[in-house]
Amino acid sequence: MTSFTQELWRSIDPIYQAIVVHPFLVGLTDGTLPEEAFRFYVVQDALYLQDYARCLALAAAKAPRETWCELFADHAKVALVVERALHESFFAAWGLSPDKIAGTPYAPTNLAYTSYLLRVAYERPFEEVIGALLPCYWIYWEVGKHLERSGSPNPLYQKWIDTYASEEYAAVVQAVLDVADQVVTDLPESRRQPIRTHFVTTARYEWMFWDAAWRLERWPV
Numbered sequence: 001m002t003s004f005t006q007e008l009w010r011s012i013d014p015i016y017q018a019i020v021v022h023p024f025l026v027g028l029t030d031g032t033l034p035e036e037a038f039r040f041y042v043v044q045d046a047l048y049l050q051d052y053a054r055c056l057a058l059a060a061a062k063a064p065r066e067t068w069c070e071l072f073a074d075h076a077k078v079a080l081v082v083e084r085a086l087h088e089s090f091f092a093a094w095g096l097s098p099d100k101i102a103g104t105p106y107a108p109t110n111l112a113y114t115s116y117l118l119r120v121a122y123e124r125p126f127e128e129v130i131g132a133l134l135p136c137y138w139i140y141w142e143v144g145k146h147l148e149r150s151g152s153p154n155p156l157y158q159k160w161i162d163t164y165a166s167e168e169y170a171a172v173v174q175a176v177l178d179v180a181d182q183v184v185t186d187l188p189e190s191r192r193q194p195i196r197t198h199f200v201t202t203a204r205y206e207w208m209f210w211d212a213a214w215r216l217e218r219w220p221v
């Protein structure tokens with residue numbers, strides 16, 4: 001039988017296929033990605049992770065089971081720790097201070113994506129929050145495995161690939177997939193539909209986030 005999460009993945013197959021052929025990701029593995037685009041991505045991602053961590057904390061607060069509360073509270077902490085680690089490694093090498101990152105404006109796509117996540121996290125029930133948060137975890141896992149096969153000639157890009165292709169990361173994603181499958185077991189169809197909508201929406205934002213970095217997206221006015 002097809003699980004709920006398998007069904008979700010099938011619904012974003014065209015989006016995932018578009019992600020793996022995006023010039024940003026192809027450029028990571030063949031080394032042609034301009035470092036300026038990678039830097040744009042990493043700085044925007046530091047801003048993204050602060051908001052994502054807050055959404056994870058809200059998921060923890062709304063969790064109907066203690067073990068799920070613990071899981072998301074732990075992931076909220078990890079997201080912030082990862083962000084600090086980024087500051088220390090990549091940002092120090094680029095001469096970027098924490099103040100400078102915090103003072104960087106959100107690019108339009110990043111603001112749209114994080115605002116959507118925060119709205120769902122503050123306003124909607126637990127299962128919908130999971131639907132919105134899931135593509136972030138899952139797409140990075142799939143992308144990590146995909147990129148690991150080719151690797152990158154650029155050590156900076158290789159370091160990024162290694163983060164998401166690790167065994168530890170696989171276990172993290174699997175735990176969240178299990179929550180998603182369990183949370184829907186007693187839900188009527190009317191409460192499953194919004195989960196699917198959030199999942200597809202944030203999967204689209206994942207493609208758009210890479211595309212924004214590739215284009216060095218700016219506010220048009």
Ligand SMILES: Cc1ncc(C[n+]2csc(CCO)c2C)c(N)n1
Nearest residue numbers: 045048052075078079136137140209
């Ligand atoms: C745009 C964007 N999307 C997904 C991730 C990956 N990610 C960020 S936090 C987290 C889970 C908790 O640590 C995961 C999987 C990212 N870094 N940036």
